[in-house]
Amino acid sequence: xxxxxxxxxxxxxxxxxxxxxxxxxxxxxxxxxxxxxxxxxxxxxxxxxxxxxxxxxxxxxxxxxxxxxxxxxxxxxxxxxxxxxxxxxxxxxxxxxxxxxxxxxxxxxxxxxxxxxxxxxxxxxxxxxxxxxxxxxxxxxxxxxxxxxxxxxxxxxxxxxxxxxxxxxxxxxxxxxxxxxxxxxxxxxxxxxxxxxxxxxxxxxxxxxxxxxxxxxxxxxxxxxxxxxxxxxxxxxxxxxxxxxxxxxxxxxxxxxxxxxxxxxxxxxxxxxxxxxxxxxxxxxxxxxxxxxxxxxxxxxxxxxxxxxxxxxxxxxxxxxxxxxxxxxxxxxxxxxxxxxxxxxxxxxxxxxxxxxxxxxxxxxxxxxxxxxxxxxxxxxxxxxxxxxxxxxxxxxxxxxxxxxxxxxxxxxxxxxx
Amino acid sequence: xxxxxxxxxxxxxxxxxxxxxxxxxxxxxxxxxxxxxxxxxxxxxxxxxxxxxxxxxxxxxxxxxxxxxxxxxxxxxxxxxxxxxxxxxxxxxxxxxxxxxxxxxxxxxxxxxxxxxxxxxxxxxxxxxxxxxxxxxxxxxxxxxxxxxxxxxxxxxxxxxxxxxxxxxxxxxxxxxxxxxxxxxxxxxxxxxxxxxxxxxxxxxxxxxxxxxxxxxxxxxxxxxxxxxxxxxxxxxxxxxxxxxxxxxxxxxxxxxxxxxxxxxxxxxxxxxxxxxxxxxxxxxxxxxxxxxxxxxxxxxxxxxxxxxxxxxxxxxxxxxxxxxxxxxxxxxxxxxxxxxxxxxxxxxxxxxxxxxxxxxxxxxxxxxxxxxxxxxxxxxxxxxxxxxxxxxxxxxxxxxxxxxxxxxxxxxxxxxx
Numbered sequence: 001x002x003x004x005x006x007x008x009x010x011x012x013x014x015x016x017x018x019x020x021x022x023x024x025x026x027x028x029x030x031x032x033x034x035x036x037x038x039x040x041x042x043x044x045x046x047x048x049x050x051x052x053x054x055x056x057x058x059x060x061x062x063x064x065x066x067x068x069x070x071x072x073x074x075x076x077x078x079x080x081x082x083x084x085x086x087x088x089x090x091x092x093x094x095x096x097x098x099x100x101x102x103x104x105x106x107x108x109x110x111x112x113x114x115x116x117x118x119x120x121x122x123x124x125x126x127x128x129x130x131x132x133x134x135x136x137x138x139x140x141x142x143x144x145x146x147x148x149x150x151x152x153x154x155x156x157x158x159x160x161x162x163x164x165x166x167x168x169x170x171x172x173x174x175x176x177x178x179x180x181x182x183x184x185x186x187x188x189x190x191x192x193x194x195x196x197x198x199x200x201x202x203x204x205x206x207x208x209x210x211x212x213x214x215x216x217x218x219x220x221x222x223x224x225x226x227x228x229x230x231x232x233x234x235x236x237x238x239x240x241x242x243x244x245x246x247x248x249x250x251x252x253x254x255x256x257x258x259x260x261x262x263x264x265x266x267x268x269x270x271x272x273x274x275x276x277x278x279x280x281x282x283x284x285x286x287x288x289x290x291x292x293x294x295x296x297x298x299x300x301x302x303x304x305x306x307x308x309x310x311x312x313x314x315x316x317x318x319x320x321x322x323x324x325x326x327x328x329x330x331x332x333x334x335x336x337x338x339x340x341x342x343x344x345x346x347x348x349x350x351x352x353x354x355x356x357x358x359x360x361x362x363x364x365x366x367x368x369x370x371x372x373x374x375x376x377x378x379x380x381x382x383x384x385x386x387x388x389x390x391x392x393x394x395x396x397x398x399x400x401x402x403x404x405x406x407x408x409x410x411x412x413x414x415x416x417x418x
Numbered sequence: 419x420x421x422x423x424x425x426x427x428x429x430x431x432x433x434x435x436x437x438x439x440x441x442x443x444x445x446x447x448x449x450x451x452x453x454x455x456x457x458x459x460x461x462x463x464x465x466x467x468x469x470x471x472x473x474x475x476x477x478x479x480x481x482x483x484x485x486x487x488x489x490x491x492x493x494x495x496x497x498x499x500x501x502x503x504x505x506x507x508x509x510x511x512x513x514x515x516x517x518x519x520x521x522x523x524x525x526x527x528x529x530x531x532x533x534x535x536x537x538x539x540x541x542x543x544x545x546x547x548x549x550x551x552x553x554x555x556x557x558x559x560x561x562x563x564x565x566x567x568x569x570x571x572x573x574x575x576x577x578x579x580x581x582x583x584x585x586x587x588x589x590x591x592x593x594x595x596x597x598x599x600x601x602x603x604x605x606x607x608x609x610x611x612x613x614x615x616x617x618x619x620x621x622x623x624x625x626x627x628x629x630x631x632x633x634x635x636x637x638x639x640x641x642x643x644x645x646x647x648x649x650x651x652x653x654x655x656x657x658x659x660x661x662x663x664x665x666x667x668x669x670x671x672x673x674x675x676x677x678x679x680x681x682x683x684x685x686x687x688x689x690x691x692x693x694x695x696x697x698x699x700x701x702x703x704x705x706x707x708x709x710x711x712x713x714x715x716x717x718x719x720x721x722x723x724x725x726x727x728x729x730x731x732x733x734x735x736x737x738x739x740x741x742x743x744x745x746x747x748x749x750x751x752x753x754x755x756x757x758x759x760x761x762x763x764x765x766x767x768x769x770x771x772x773x774x775x776x777x778x779x780x781x782x783x784x785x786x787x788x789x790x791x792x793x794x795x796x797x798x799x800x801x802x803x804x805x806x807x808x809x810x811x812x813x814x815x816x817x818x819x820x821x822x823x824x825x826x827x828x829x830x831x832x833x834x835x836x
Contacts, residue, residue, distance in 0.1 A: 067465075069465050096524065
């Protein structure tokens with residue numbers, strides 16, 4: 001992609017009211033634009049990252065056998081009254097009024113809607129288990145929307161719902177979902193801690209949260225580096241310095257954490273309240289046993305930025321970087337430089353590399369600063385100087401040292417980046 | 419995909435309150451679910467069609483050089499007051515109130531938001547022209563939400579915005595956009611009429627609409643079959659039976675039509691009102707010249723269904739069918755049938771065909787009815803009877819006659835469907 005043609009408008013300064021690294025860097029790097037507190041647009045660079053995260057999530061969730069759907073944001077108040085959650089989530093659900101004065105809610109979650117779909121159909125044992133997921137926009141009237149994409153009022157979420165005949169079958173799927181979640185976070189360059197948590201607002205059953213260590217976190221998790229044992233502060237039975245009760249070897253540490261995902265065993269709560277049944281082998285109607293599984297997609301992007309940044313900008317993990325390679329042409333009066341840069345751009349594209357080619361007529365300083373801010377894993381510089389020795393300069397974003405590489409040796413160097 | 423694993427629950431009857439073919443067939447075929455009037459969920463089959471339509475639209479719009487973004491649905495009232503459209507679109511914009519009583523709108527369109535993004539940046543002549551698009555959910559408080567996906571209260575839309583230094587440059591892009599739109603509709607199996615229209619609510623400048631002939635249409639278009647000349651009834655200077663004023667040969671006909679897309683020359687209206695400028699060669703600030711280009715994605719799906727259906731169900735055009743091939747195994751006591759059907763399924767997948775494999779233990783009658791309702795272009799049946807002669811039965815959805823084809827000759831038959 002030619003940088004001059006993509007809408008990339010970096011800024012030296014972040015807006016003063018943004019205090020979190022994710023918002024400051026993503027706005028400065030032209031990944032997102034702030035419309036108002038907790039509400040952001042994804043610009044071309046940010047949209048690319050979002051789509052890559054979605055791609056990873058889709059792949060791992062489809063591997064669980066789930067089918068993709070898309071449910072609406074506009075929900076009838078009456079449906080939420082059936083589960084009593086219209087009252088319970090008052091102050092969280094945005095209320096919508098139409099011109100005739102009828103009330104709707106903007107969905108903060110979709111248990112009511114998915115169960116409303118299912119209850120319209122006859123479900124038999126041969127249908128079970130099944131699972132459905134979506135990547136969709138949710139809305140929450142968030143009092144503290146000051147942490148960028150970590151806590152949005154409007155945000156994109158992957159929510160998965162599974163349906164089972166009994167608790168045993170739910171447990172099997174739930175355990176597979178834990179593994180899928182770990183894979184997703186690791187592919188995004190994160191090291192998740194899995195903690196058991198209370199069901200909270202959404203569930204009477206137990207649940208798990210996937211916590212990521214970062215100073216930007218609002219939660220505190222006690223954990224053991226050795227075996228991965230972890231508990232959130234509110235319900236922890238350990239404290240920092242204790243011997244790990246799981247492996248009996250490690251010492252418990254404490255860190256601020258962000259919750260990057262959560263999964264719940266809902267049991268039959270929603271299916272009983274809304275009347276979603278299956279017919280068993282005896283012809284009896286039984287309430288469906290459910291699980292639900294969420295990942296905030298923008299929040300995941302924000303968490304990655306909080307974890308992977310330095311004083312110069314973002315350091316994207318390979319799989320979710322907007323581009324694999326940032327090719328930089330240092331403007332020169334010698335036409336040979338542009339010619340070679342273009343040739344190299346085509347060569348990289350032919351190797352199936354995702355390349356952002358900085359073809360702009362601005363100074364080397366501006367280009368280097370933008371490249372560090374945008375944070376693609378590999379930077380390749382073409383200049384008068386590098387071409388003198390038939391080379392390009394290659395530098396990994398996460399390293400400090402650059403190397404001169406002969407152009408005919410470049411293919412081997414980039415093979416991990418295509 | 420195994421039909422038993424996908425959530426496909428067809429119905430014999432459509433809901434009584436749905437009178438349009440698109441809603442009746444899409445609900446019966448398990449493509450969509452109705453949450454309330456004008457608000458639908460896309461189930462796995464419908465989601466696949468939606469993604470295929472999105473894929474075609476993305477391809478043709480990216481070919482115009484546009485970058486993809488994603489803007490929010492929740493808009494601050496203050497921004498809409500800047501253009502005076504909060505008052506003007508009263509009764510169309512859904513109002514949202516947060517717990518502190520602040521008012522927001524759910525975006526029915528995004529001119530205000532895109533221009534708010536652009537006006538924060540310095541735009542120079544070297545940046546121009548550029549264009550940005552999104553596929554995003556819009557909301558309109560629609561009084562008549564009785565035509566299924568043709569007129570939703572919540573609906574998915576592709577909206578593209580282009581920015582130019584002058585009217586000439588806008589015109590160049592606008593003409594290319596017309597061609598891209600024609601390609602999009604044709605790839606979706608439709609024959610669009612292009613009509614010049616008034617700018618309506620959104621524009622003082624002129625605009626074009628892309629009309630599709632169908633009895634479900636709410637508009638009336640006069641057109642000439644010979645040269646493609648077309649005018650909408652409200653501003654037509656011709657009537658049915660007239661000689662075509664364009665080619666002087668054809669005779670003007672009249673048809674009910676659906677508007678499947680529209681494009682507007684916005685000029686400087688929004689950039690002047692919101693203050694979005696570029697700097698010209700003399701260093702002067704000039705308002706950006708804009709165009710906007712919309713296609714309702716669910717509406718496009720609905721239009722295709724209105725045009726392509728028969729008494730048995732939907733007849734999907736090849737490029738947007740949820741699956742290219744519907745492979746049907748007729749249940750049998752002979753294990754050979756299932757064995758051969760599975761073998762064939764793997765063979766078709768190996769040929770890169772998108773196959774829906776009906777592996778369910780239900781009657782041939784149910785399977786045939788479902789296949790006709792769902793409407794994949796090619797049906798392949800494996801049964802005891804077909805296997806007696808080493809054959810499968812192959813039938814195109816749009817034709818009445820089925821053929822017996824030797825299994826080893828199948829590759830050649832399906833080559834147009836992969």
